[in-house]
Amino acid sequence: MQFFVLIGLVLLTGAAVGWSIGANDAANSLGTAVGSKVLTLRQAIILIVIFGFLGAYFQGAHVTKTIGKGIVPLDQLDKNLSLYLALVASFAACVWVIIATHWKMPISTSHSIVGAVAGAGLAIHAPVKWLMLKDIFLCWIFTPLGSAILGYLFFKLLQNSLYRIIPRRYLKPVITLAVVLSGCYVAYTWGANDVANAVGVISGSGVMTAKMSVVFGGLAIILGIMTWGYKVIETIGLEITRLLPIMALSAQLASAVNVHVYTLLGIPVSTSHSIVGAIVGVGMVRGIRVLNFRIIKDMILCWLATPFISGVISYITLWVIKLFVKI
Amino acid sequence: MRETRNILGWLGMAEEQSILQDAKKHVEETYKTVAFFADAVKSFIKGDLAAKAQAIENVRESEHQADILRSKMITELSEGMLLPPDREDLMHFVKTLDKIADWTNGAARLLGFIEQKLPDSVLKNISLGTDLIVTSISKLQEAIIALTKNELKNAIVLSTEIDHLEHAADDQKKAMIEAIIHAKLEPVSLLLTYQLAEYLEGVTDKIEDCGDFIKVLAIKSK
Numbered sequence: 360m361q362f363f364v365l366i367g368l369v370l371l372t373g374a375a376v377g378w379s380i381g382a383n384d385a386a387n388s389l390g391t392a393v394g395s396k397v398l399t400l401r402q403a404i405i406l407i408v409i410f411g412f413l414g415a416y417f418q419g420a421h422v423t424k425t426i427g428k429g430i431v432p433l434d435q436l437d438k439n440l441s442l443y444l445a446l447v448a449s450f451a452a453c454v455w456v457i458i459a460t461h462w463k464m465p466i467s468t469s470h471s472i473v474g475a476v477a478g479a480g481l482a483i484h485a486p487v488k489w490l491m492l493k494d495i496f497l498c499w500i501f502t503p504l505g506s507a508i509l510g511y512l513f514f515k516l517l518q519n520s521l522y523r524i525i526p527r528r529y530l531k532p533v534i535t536l537a538v539v540l541s542g543c544y545v546a547y548t549w550g551a552n553d554v555a556n557a558v559g560v561i562s563g564s565g566v567m568t569a570k571m572s573v574v575f576g577g578l579a580i581i582l583g584i585m586t587w588g589y590k591v592i593e594t595i596g597l598e599i600t601r602l603l604p605i606m607a608l609s610a611q612l613a614s615a616v617n618v619h620v621y622t623l624l625g626i627p628v629s630t631s632h633s634i635v636g637a638i639v640g641v642g643m644v645r646g647i648r649v650l651n652f653r654i655i656k657d658m659i660l661c662w663l664a665t666p667f668i669s670g671v672i673s674y675i676t677l678w679v680i681k682l683f684v685k686i
Numbered sequence: 687m688r689e690t691r692n693i694l695g696w697l698g699m700a701e702e703q704s705i706l707q708d709a710k711k712h713v714e715e716t717y718k719t720v721a722f723f724a725d726a727v728k729s730f731i732k733g734d735l736a737a738k739a740q741a742i743e744n745v746r747e748s749e750h751q752a753d754i755l756r757s758k759m760i761t762e763l764s765e766g767m768l769l770p771p772d773r774e775d776l777m778h779f780v781k782t783l784d785k786i787a788d789w790t791n792g793a794a795r796l797l798g799f800i801e802q803k804l805p806d807s808v809l810k811n812i813s814l815g816t817d818l819i820v821t822s823i824s825k826l827q828e829a830i831i832a833l834t835k836n837e838l839k840n841a842i843v844l845s846t847e848i849d850h851l852e853h854a855a856d857d858q859k860k861a862m863i864e865a866i867i868h869a870k871l872e873p874v875s876l877l878l879t880y881q882l883a884e885y886l887e888g889v890t891d892k893i894e895d896c897g898d899f900i901k902v903l904a905i906k907s908k
Contacts, residue, residue: 383692390694456691465693595694631693651762654700658693 365442366566372449374579377557379456380468381583386595387634388545391607393596397535404589410543412577414550419573421625422555427563429491431480434563443686444479445560451475451673466665467629468556474666475673482677495626502628503636509613510640517609534604541611548618549630606641613637705762705776706834712755712783713827719748719787720823723794727816730797731809745794752787756780779899785892793885802875811862815886818858822851822893829900838904848897855890859883
C-alpha cells in the first residue's frame with residue numbers, strides 16, 4: 360500500500376512540475392507572434408500545445424534519460440529508495456518553483472530539478488555522477504552565450520539578405536510565416552527539453568517507461584498551458600515583448616537551434632535563458648547599450664542560486680524522511 | 687498577472703521597477719527644490735535678503751541636479767531590449783516631474799527680482815501658496831514610494847489628495863490676486879507679484895499632472 364501511495368505521490372509532484380512549466384514558459388515560444396498580431400491567442404495556444412507535445416513525445420527521451428539516470432543512477436538503486444529519491448527531488452523542485460513564483464523570480468526548472476536530484480542523491484549516499492554535473496553546469500553557462508551569438512549572426516544575416524532575396528510585396532507574409540514557424544520550432548524544442556524536468560525521475564525510478572513518462576509529462580504541460588499559461592502568453596505578447604518581426608524570427612531561430620543541440624546531447628538546459636540570450640544577441644546588433652547590467656546581475660544570481668537551493672531543500676527533506684521512515 | 691515568473695515578463699517588470707526607483711530619486715531632488723524655495727519665501731517675508739539670495743541659488747542648483755536625473759532616466763527609457771509595459775506613460779511621467787522643478791525655479795527667479803517690501807496681505811498669500819506646494823510635493827513623494835512598493839490603493843488615494851490640494855491652490859491664487867489688486871503696488875512689483883502668483887499655482891498644476899500619471903501607472907499595474 361505504501362508503495363502505491365509513493366508512486367501516486369511521485370506522479371503528483373511530477374505533474375505539478377509539468378504544470379508549472381506549461382503555465383510559465385509556454386509564452387516564450389509564440390508570445391511575440393501574439394503581440395505582433397500575427398496569431399490570435401487561441402491560435403498560439405493550439406500551436407504551442409501541438410508542437411510542445413510533439414517535441415516531448417519524439418525527442419523528450421534524451422534529456423529524460425539524463426535526469427533519470429545520468430546524475431544519480433536511479434535504475435541501479437533499490438526500488439523503494441529510488442522512489443523516495445524521485446519523490447523528494449520532484450518535491451524540492453516544486454517547492455523552489457512555488458517560492459520563486461511567489462517572489463516573482465525568473466528561475467529555471469531545469470536547474471531546479473538537476474540540483475534537487477543531486478541533493479537527494481547526496482542525502483542517501485547514492486553515487487552522484489559529478490563529471491556529468493560538471494558538463495551540465497558548463498552547458499548552462501554556454502546556453503545563453505551560444506544563443507546570443509546565434510541570435511546576433513542570424514539577425515545580421517537575415518537583415519542583410521532577406522530584403523534582397525524576397526520581392527517587396529511578399530516580404531511581410533513571408534516574414535510572418537517564418538515567425539510562426541520558428542515559434543513552433545521553439546515550442547517543439549521547449550517540449551523536448553523541458554518535459555524531462557517533470558518526468559525524468561519518474562522514468563528513472565521505473566514508475567513508467569520513458570515513452571509513457573514523456574506522454575504523461577506532455578499532458579501535464581498542456582494542462583499548465585490551458586489553465587494558466589494562456590494568461591502569461593497574453594501578458595508577455597501584448598504588454599512586454601515588442602520586437603520587430605525580423606528580430607523575433609532571428610531570436611526564436613537562434614534559441615530553438617541552441618536548445619535543440621543540447622536536447623540531442625541529452626543535456627537539460629534552460630529554454631528561458633536561451634530565449635533571453637537570443638534576444639540580447641539580436642539586440643547587440645544595435646550596440647551594447649541594450650544591456651541593462653543591473654538586471655542581468657539579478658538574473659545571474661537567480662541562475663546560480665537555484666540548483667544549490669533546490670539541492671539543499673531535497674537534501675534536508677530526504678534526511679528528515681530518513682529519521683522517520685526506514686529507507 | 688504580477689505573479690508570473692516568466693523570464694520575459696520579469697525582465698519587463700524589473701526594468702519598470704528600476705525606472706520607478708530613479709523617479710523616486712528625481713522626486714527627492716524636486717522636493718529639495720521646493721524646500722529651498724520655501725526657505726527663500728520665508729527669508730523674503732522676514733526681510734533677510736542675503737538668506738533669500740542663498741536659498742534662490744540653492745533652488746537653481748537643485749533644479750540643475752533634477753535635470754541631470756531626468757536626462758539619465760530618459761536615456762534609460764530609450765534603451766533596453768525588453769520594454770517595460772508602460773514605457774510611454776513613464777516617459778510622460780518623467781517629463782512632468784521635471785516641469786515641477788522648472789516652474790519652482792521660475793518662481794524663485796521672480797522672487798529674486800522683487801525688491802519692494804510687499805504688504806502683509808500679499809506676503810501671507812505667498813506663504814500660503816508655498817505651503818500648498820510643499821504639502822503637495824510631500825504627497826507626491828509618498829505616492830511614488832507607495833507605487834515602488836506596489837501599494838497601489840495607497841498610491842491612488844494619495845494622488846486624489848494631490849487633486850484636492852490643487853483645487854485649494856486655485857482658490858489660493860484667486861485670493862492672492864485679490865490681495866495684489868488691493869495692495870496698489872508699483873508697476874514693476876505688480877507685474878512680478880502677479881507672475882509669481884501664476885507660477886505658484888503652476889507648480890501645483892504640474893504636481894497634479896504627476897499625480898494623474900501615478901494613478902495611470904497604479905491602475906495599469908493591477
